[in-house]
Amino acid sequence: MTIQWEQIAAKYSAHRDSTIPSFMKLKTIPYKEVLNVTNVPATCGLLSPRELELTEKYDATALADLIKERKTTSVELVTAFCKRAAVAQQLLNCVNELLFDEALEQATKLDEHYAKTGELVGPLHGIPVSVKEHICVKGHTATASFLAKAEVIAEEDADIVETIRKAGGVLFCRTPQPQSIMQLETSSNLIGVTVNPFNRKLTPGGSSGGEGALLGIRASVLGIGSDIGGSIRSPAANNGLFGYRPSTLRLSRKGCQGAVLGQESILGVVGPLAHSVRDLNLFMNTCISSKPWLNDASVVPIPWRNPDLPAKMRIGVIRSDKVVTPQPPVQRAMQMVIDKLEKSPKFELVDVEPMEHKYSWELISELYFLDGGKVYYDLFAKVGEPIEPLTEWILNQPSTKNHDMAGVWKLVTERDAYRNKYTKYLQSYGVDLILCPAGPGPAPKLGEAKYWTYTSVWNLLDLPSAVFPVTKVDPGLDVKDESYEPMNDEDAFHYQTYNPEDYKDAPVSLQLVGKRWDDENLLAALEKVVETL
Incomplete structure (x- = not known):
């Protein structure tokens, strides 16, 4: 029925x-065994x-x-x-x-x-x-x-x-x-x-x-x-x-x-x-x-401005968020870009340690569903729609719960405190931009995309960010490090499931992050980075 x-x-x-x-x-439709179409x-x-x-x-x-x-x-x-x-x-x-x-x-x-x-x-x-x-x-x-x-x-x-x-x-x-x-x-x-x-x-x-x-x-x-x-x-x-x-x-x-x-x-x-x-x-x-x-009063009235880049841009490099270590293709892409930028007189690179990225996920995943996901569950129940596994996963993060108004105020206060703390932290490095992975690996296998923090942290901080392609997975170069010891269960999952043959032909990309409402300079800097590559 x-x-x-x-x-x-x-x-x-x-x-x-x-x-x-x-x-x-x-x-004719290619057989499912034909992976690259x-x-x-x-x-x-x-x-x-x-x-x-x-x-x-x-x-x-x-x-x-x-x-x-x-x-x-x-x-x-x-x-x-x-x-x-x-x-x-x-x-x-x-x-x-x-x-x-x-x-x-x-x-x-x-x-x-x-x-x-x-x-x-x-x-x-x-x-x-x-x-x-x-x-x-x-x-x-x-x-x-x-x-x-x-x-x-x-x-x-x-x-x-x-x-x-x-x-x-x-x-x-x-x-x-x-x-x-x-x-x-x-x-x-x-x-x-x-x-x-x-x-x-x-x-x-x-x-x-x-x-x-x-x-x-x-x-x-x-x-x-x-x-x-x-x-x-x-x-x-x-x-x-x-x-x-x-x-x-x-x-x-x-x-x-x-x-x-x-x-x-x-x-x-x-x-x-x-x-x-x-x-x-x-x-x-x-x-x-x-x-x-x-037409939309919520939009800030900032026109599109001419970029004003420093003669030498100082780029902070976050190689890992210290929660999930990037897989070999991403590590190789990072090093490829770092090597190129370090040879250019337009850039100065400095390593930056991530600040509490594990906490950033706990905070943003709680901020996503302030009613504990009730609105979503009600919509599914309205027509008897089954809940997909990845929907169930995101709705059931450990920090997700139904908040009263006082709870919402408290959580937003914590959000702003984290933003202010991270802003001052980055200022201490004196960086104009951040270079970091766009994810822990290349495109995940179907059903396995359960790690958001390489991108979501910049949503939480409200910093503009752009992704750009660097290379593709090469099984001959992107060999699994069999001696690696994972830091936690999430890290272990991404380490244990990595097999370079599974990702053959997959693009590998990185992310450049700028300062809030400084979109013009970020895109101009990205153009300079891509030209250097």
């Missing part, structure tokens, strides 16, 4: 499948050589230049990326809804406008943009991957979506997030499990994992995600992308669906996933130049 939640999921999946035209369907779009026969060139060769900035120079059109770009996204969905389960007809209609209007007036609508004129599903798109569902919200239709675009449209961006694809939007994987009862294009036994990350997988296989050129504990940076790291968590309150979050609206103990942010640093800049500059504070 089919029960309520299964009926809801089946209806939703059927709609998703109906948005992919028959001429975009693969004739990044070459399938180029070999499946569905994309023309021109479409392969447009989707594989350029970043968003370059495509914007091609449109400006009349060397391509928005219709051509939208068609190419929709076809590639359809292929990606069949390989990775990374699409909630393909907006092919709507995107073509918008692209056609943009092309006609440019042909008639000779003027571009904005800096993203004609560029296909994908967006995480819980960020509202008018006239479409806004489930946030809760089956109880499957019939919720957005009445308005989220502010960030409206901004992208006004800048000329074309929304062409909506991507999945996990149940509860509180996983570093992407799995839900609504659409199933999303997998990594470089190795389908691994996760693309979460909660913006649909974006990560889609961009990872180059089926999108610019994506909009959100981040409250690593949800942009985890997918970026796992898929070899550039991902950016801005300072809170610099971009509008208005129009993002979730379980708890009005929660301010830990604020989430929206931000970009992209193929280059300059595309992160393009996104941030475009959005902040629109003056989002005029």
